[in-house]
Amino acid sequence: MASEIELKLELTPDAVARIVEAPLLGPAQRTVRQVSTYHDTPDLLLSRSGFSLRIRKTPDGLVQTIKGPGESPSLLMRSEWERPVESEHPDKGDIAGLLGVDPSALRLGPLFTVLVERQLWYVEAPEGRIEVALDQGEIIAGDRHLPLAELELELKSGEEHVLFALARRLLAIAPFRIGVTSKAEKGFLLRDRLLSHRKPEAWQPDPDIAAAAAFRGLALSCVAHFRENEDIYLQLAAPEALHQMRVALRRLRSLISVCCPFLATADAGRFAEEFRWLAGSLAQARNLDVLSTRPDRLAAGAASEEARLSAHAAAGAALASMRALDLMLDFNAWLQCGRFLGTGADPRADEPLRDFAPRALARLRRRLRKRSRSFCDLSDAERHEVRKAAKRLRYVAEFFQPAFRSARAERRYRRFALAMEALQDHLGVLNDHATLEPLAVPDADPQRAGKAGEERARLLRRAEAALEAVLAAKPFWK
Structure with a gap:
């Protein structure tokens, strides 16, 4: 061989x-x-x-x-x-x-x-x-x-x-x-x-693998997830492939954030910001894709199909830019050549994943709890921060779950994953309303406006209940 x-x-x-x-x-x-x-x-x-x-x-x-x-x-x-x-x-x-x-x-x-x-x-x-x-x-x-x-x-x-x-x-x-x-x-x-998109393929790191080696493997899986969907998008202009590219970039930024203690700090920060830029360059096309599928008044006020196609053209231009091509080449070299480790010998880099992961997950869970206090009274911008915190916890849980292989851990993870999926669905609906409302046709009917307010209150209560279920779930990493 x-x-x-x-x-x-x-x-x-x-x-x-x-x-x-x-x-x-x-x-x-x-x-x-x-x-x-x-x-x-x-x-x-x-x-x-x-x-x-x-x-x-x-x-x-x-x-x-x-x-x-x-x-x-x-x-x-x-x-x-x-x-x-x-x-x-x-x-x-x-x-x-x-x-x-x-x-x-x-x-x-x-x-x-x-x-x-x-x-x-x-x-x-x-x-x-x-x-x-x-x-x-x-x-x-x-x-x-x-x-x-x-x-x-x-x-x-x-x-x-x-x-x-x-x-x-x-x-x-x-x-x-x-x-x-x-x-x-x-x-x-x-x-x-021909696929319309590719979901991320789970890599199963061994519980005893060093945290740094786990980071490298997981980051490469995120790169593959992004590039597979980029190829599909460039060939078919498939909306779901565009969405999966954004998911891959969010997962990658979450991974960089949680592993930052042992990464080369300046490089990690630069790559995280560049991936934020790239994801942001795809955001308008994604928003207009979502809007175009809605039958209600939010869609009625949407920009024209010409605007949606223009947003996709801008997304394609960003993907084809030298900035994006440089980013992918530089990031892969950073990973493959071992340059991602900081100059100081941080002991957490060599720590087994089964020891590193519980602290990282517990920290993200505390952050979600803190940001979601008085959930129904938060502003749209504050609830968006809750949504981002929940996503980061979900992504990192998906990355690190294979390090916990007992039957009890697997049962707890299944319950956690179901609760987190429900939370993300509810937060996603709330975010769609907050994001798309400025584009909607103004509703002059006070009766319909009142019903819309009632529906929003129901959505908030459901999201709050889902949030409580996530935070009440027993940690699978313990």
């Missing part, structure tokens, strides 16, 4: 042309045509287990490659098993051994094909050697086709920072986005259906 360390960059056709024509790489040192067929069982056992298996046909012959998850969460590293084969039919022995099943029980078959022209360069630097592979082509699954243009920077020798140094020089030539979806994953998405 080998560990493949590579950085994947997603390109537009214009970016491909600019990079190929720039003097940085020069003429390609080799160009090959590759045909890769990916195999799995009818119930997608390999994919569900985190593996992919392909047979690649090249001018040099056939190669079977199995890829699996790395030893730790990373956008750079995956485990890889590769060897020449004589047939286009997979050898089941290797993958059966990894899955712990009888080879004869595996019914493997082709699912989709990736056709690419690969151009290769080898970049020599004082601190390392990098193989640069530009793949242009398409993925074919039945009658569905997906264009493909990506640049893979594979580290042959040296440290990870060498990859990011080259990526920084490439970004000065042409824009790109960090790739988080493999060709295999793209093929499965193309084969099955």
